[in-house]
Amino acid sequence: MAATSMSAPVERQAVQIEETKRDKTAHGEMPFMRFLILGGGLGLLSLVLIRLWQGEWWFPVGLDATTPEFATYWLGLLYVEWVVLIAAAIIGFTAYRKPCSTCAVQKSELGRIDPEHELNHIGKLWATVAVAAMFGFGVSYFAEQDASWHQIVVRDTAFTPSHIPLFFYTFPMLIIMTGVSSWYAYNRLHHLYVGEGGKGIPLCYLLFPAGGWFLFANVAFNELGHSSWITEELFVQPYHFPFAWATYFFFAGFALLFKTVPRIFENLGAMAQQASTETHHTA
Amino acid sequence: MKAEELAALGHHKMAKAFDIILLLALVGFFTVIPHVSRMLYMGDWDFWVDWKDKLWWPIAGPSAALLVTAVGHYLAWHYLRLPLGATFTAVFVLVGAWLSRIFSFYGLEYYPLNFVWPATTIPMALALDLMLLWSRSYLATSLIGGFLWGFLFYPVNWLMLMPFLQPVTLFGKTFTIADLMGYYFIRPQTPEYLRRIDEGTLQAFLGQRIWISVLMAGITCTLMYWVGIGLGKVLGVMPLRKVLRQT
Numbered sequence: 001m002a003a004t005s006m007s008a009p010v011e012r013q014a015v016q017i018e019e020t021k022r023d024k025t026a027h028g029e030m031p032f033m034r035f036l037i038l039g040g041g042l043g044l045l046s047l048v049l050i051r052l053w054q055g056e057w058w059f060p061v062g063l064d065a066t067t068p069e070f071a072t073y074w075l076g077l078l079y080v081e082w083v084v085l086i087a088a089a090i091i092g093f094t095a096y097r098k099p100c101s102t103c104a105v106q107k108s109e110l111g112r113i114d115p116e117h118e119l120n121h122i123g124k125l126w127a128t129v130a131v132a133a134m135f136g137f138g139v140s141y142f143a144e145q146d147a148s149w150h151q152i153v154v155r156d157t158a159f160t161p162s163h164i165p166l167f168f169y170t171f172p173m174l175i176i177m178t179g180v181s182s183w184y185a186y187n188r189l190h191h192l193y194v195g196e197g198g199k200g201i202p203l204c205y206l207l208f209p210a211g212g213w214f215l216f217a218n219v220a221f222n223e224l225g226h227s228s229w230i231t232e233e234l235f236v237q238p239y240h241f242p243f244a245w246a247t248y249f250f251f252a253g254f255a256l257l258f259k260t261v262p263r264i265f266e267n268l269g270a271m272a273q274q275a276s277t278e279t280h281h282t283a
Numbered sequence: 284m285k286a287e288e289l290a291a292l293g294h295h296k297m298a299k300a301f302d303i304i305l306l307l308a309l310v311g312f313f314t315v316i317p318h319v320s321r322m323l324y325m326g327d328w329d330f331w332v333d334w335k336d337k338l339w340w341p342i343a344g345p346s347a348a349l350l351v352t353a354v355g356h357y358l359a360w361h362y363l364r365l366p367l368g369a370t371f372t373a374v375f376v377l378v379g380a381w382l383s384r385i386f387s388f389y390g391l392e393y394y395p396l397n398f399v400w401p402a403t404t405i406p407m408a409l410a411l412d413l414m415l416l417w418s419r420s421y422l423a424t425s426l427i428g429g430f431l432w433g434f435l436f437y438p439v440n441w442l443m444l445m446p447f448l449q450p451v452t453l454f455g456k457t458f459t460i461a462d463l464m465g466y467y468f469i470r471p472q473t474p475e476y477l478r479r480i481d482e483g484t485l486q487a488f489l490g491q492r493i494w495i496s497v498l499m500a501g502i503t504c505t506l507m508y509w510v511g512i513g514l515g516k517v518l519g520v521m522p523l524r525k526v527l528r529q530t
Contacts, residue, residue, distance in 0.1 A: 133307065141379070249518060
């Protein structure tokens with residue numbers, strides 16, 4: 001008898017949760033694993049395609065920046081990269097420009113966010129960081145490739161076949177993806193960083209994208225230095241050190257991720273408890 | 284939450300998904316950060332076999348490599364209590380370096396791989412992680428693990444370098460095989476300065492000279508370990524708590 005009387009509010013709450021879950025599909029976001037596979041897959045594909053393009057046109061039309069072929073094949077690649085960058089920035093920042101409406105509905109109707117729904121948000125945040133990390137992998141690959149290229153050809157332009165993917169694709173993409181991570185955390189999970197109703201900007205929101213920005217900022221100093229004082233041929237030289245310092249800011253990404261870890265366990269625990277209550281009720 | 288409950292939650296489908304994402308993020312960032320750091324501080328010594336000298340490479344190489352490896356070592360211990368951070372970093376930085384050597388240096392510019400192989404730090408990373416596991420102390424790890432990192436760098440990599448230090452005579456001149464390879468693969472930046480160093484006072488120490496460099500590397504790395512720990516603390520942990528208040 002006691003079990004029956006206890007089950008009525010639980011059942012009501014379960015119905016409410018189901019309703020808000022249906023609401024989630026109406027206003028919902030892409031599940032985080034799908035986002036990871038799609039975002040990571042497209043990003044990786046773009047890096048592989050650039051490398052294949054380099055393999056094809058590296059020596060045939062990449063040696064002299066004054067030729068029309070260079071403009072066609074290498075500046076053409078540059079313009080395609082810019083289109084991709086603008087599209088990624090617009091999609092990334094507009095998709096998450098407002099707080100989640102489902103979270104607001106759940107908070108007003110249930111007094112809290114559904115654990116599974118919030119876990120999807122946390123997973124999405126982690127996925128944006130992982131996609132950013134993949135572009136970081138691209139940065140390290142193309143940066144060392146640049147070192148090898150400058151042993152072959154003395155530079156005659158800032159837009160060399162190795163700089164085009166490095167400075168003008170992977171660096172800006174890192175700014176965009178790390179910025180999207182912080183933007184997503186700000187608009188979806190801010191309560192985990194500053195507490196319910198809290199205000200302020202956590203330092204990790206700023207430091208994480210700062211790494212990408214400092215990388216790009218040093219491009220200006222680097223190009224000025226190479227065009228004025230020391231050529232590129234020595235890779236271990238002072239203009240390059242700030243690139244290394246800039247990457248250290250990516251460690252702030254770990255603060256961004258690990259701040260959410262206690263909530264992941266809380267939500268998983270709540271989901272496990274909810275499942276066991278439902279099983280008990282059915283039995 | 285009790286440890287058993289936490290362990291049970293770890294088997295949840297979503298928990299597994301989070302594990303995968305964290306691993307991908309760690310692989311990405313612990314490739315890019317140490318790889319970029321290493322290529323910009325010790326790059327030329329690491330890229331070319333004829334740059335691998337007895338004065339600068341044994342000191343600059345391990346110091347540059349340890350800086351960010353120590354951050355990985357610290358963050359893995361601080362956040363996850365895993366004494367695996369240094370090894371993880373050392374493995375993935377080597378993967379990143381080999382991908383670059385195979386697909387860029389060899390794949391695009393046709394330098395032979397035995398001319399451009401990267402130095403390894405995996406054995407020293409294992410020593411560093413083991414020291415932390417046994418001692419549970421950053422101080423002990425810096426004094427013993429950090430010293431071993433610098434001290435072992437040259438002996439470990441010497442196994443790969445040794446064949447290229449064999450003498451060869453050509454046109455009446457004696458070179459090492461590494462030098463000869465360097466003359467065949469002409470680059471804008473060749474290590475002429477290394478030969479000038481070879482004429483310096485360090486030459487007077489004859490067979491002891493490498494051990495002097497290696498000793499200096501050990502001491503440098505003992506200190507560099509703390510630079511890495513500080514970097515991890517300031518940029519990887521401190522932002523977790525700091526919130527800039529809006530005025």
